[in-house]
Amino acid sequence: GAVVSQHPSRVICKSGTSVKIECRSLDFQATTMFWYRQFPKQSLMLMATSNEGSKATYEQGVEKDKFLINHASLTLSTLTVTSAHPEDSSFYICSASKSMQPQHFGDGTRLSIL
Amino acid sequence: KNQVEQSPQSLIILEGKNCTLQCNYTVSPFSNLRWYKQDTGRGPVSLTIMTFSENTKSNGRYTATLDADTKQSSLHITASQLSDSASYICVVGSNFGNEKLTFGTGTRLTIIP
Numbered sequence: 001g002a003v004v005s006q007h008p009s010r011v012i013c014k015s016g017t018s019v020k021i022e023c024r025s026l027d028f029q030a031t032t033m034f035w036y037r038q039f040p041k042q043s044l045m046l047m048a049t050s051n052e053g054s055k056a057t058y059e060q061g062v063e064k065d066k067f068l069i070n071h072a073s074l075t076l077s078t079l080t081v082t083s084a085h086p087e088d089s090s091f092y093i094c095s096a097s098k099s100m101q102p103q104h105f106g107d108g109t110r111l112s113i114l
Numbered sequence: 115k116n117q118v119e120q121s122p123q124s125l126i127i128l129e130g131k132n133c134t135l136q137c138n139y140t141v142s143p144f145s146n147l148r149w150y151k152q153d154t155g156r157g158p159v160s161l162t163i164m165t166f167s168e169n170t171k172s173n174g175r176y177t178a179t180l181d182a183d184t185k186q187s188s189l190h191i192t193a194s195q196l197s198d199s200a201s202y203i204c205v206v207g208s209n210f211g212n213e214k215l216t217f218g219t220g221t222r223l224t225i226i227p
Binding site for chain 2: 004006032041042043044046091093097102103104105106107108110
């Protein structure tokens with residue numbers, strides 16, 4: 001089956017630093033990648049959708065300058081949380097899909113900002 | 115507004131027993147309905163995916179049903195095991211280009227020995 005790998009699985013860093021999370025589709029070419037955020041006991045909330053080679057489309061309320069998304073190839077997308085603060089602490093999950101196909105999810109990144 | 119509601123919010127059952135989780139949705143346009151299992155601190159793992167024309171799909175001890183007329187789905191788990199303890203999320207997909215997913219808030223299932 002389709003495999004999506006996310007790295008790192010856990011990050012702990014100081015307030016003010018920037019954190020990069022990678023999302024890779026290992027066995028298929030993902031035309032579209034999605035980034036979600038999940039707070040404890042809540043459902044996944046879509047942050048942004050990115051198509052390879054074009055700018056990401058952000059959901060309402062998500063700051064594009066805060067959460068930088070790059071989707072430079074069909075197998076890799078990155079999410080950079082810039083100048084992270086404690087309120088950015090969350091579980092970030094990516095997913096990837098080929099055109100017209102269901103999304104496959106990564107295993108998530110637990111981000112903790114001290 | 116697209117919504118997916120799940121019940122119950124949480125459920126505790128004895129190992130070996132069966133259970134059924136419910137999902138009601140108001141999502142348009144409808145493309146597909148999936149059930150995911152999410153272990154704590156992990157990403158969602160797909161259990162079943164059903165399109166409009168399918169009304170039941172099985173994956174081992176998991177059986178999902180879909181009634182597109184009443185916009186209801188259920189996930190039945192038979193002979194539960196301790197490893198079934200997780201959150202089960204009902205997700206409805208809409209659109210046929212860039213897929214848009216509407217997530218339920220999940221049912222937290224705990225299996226006790």
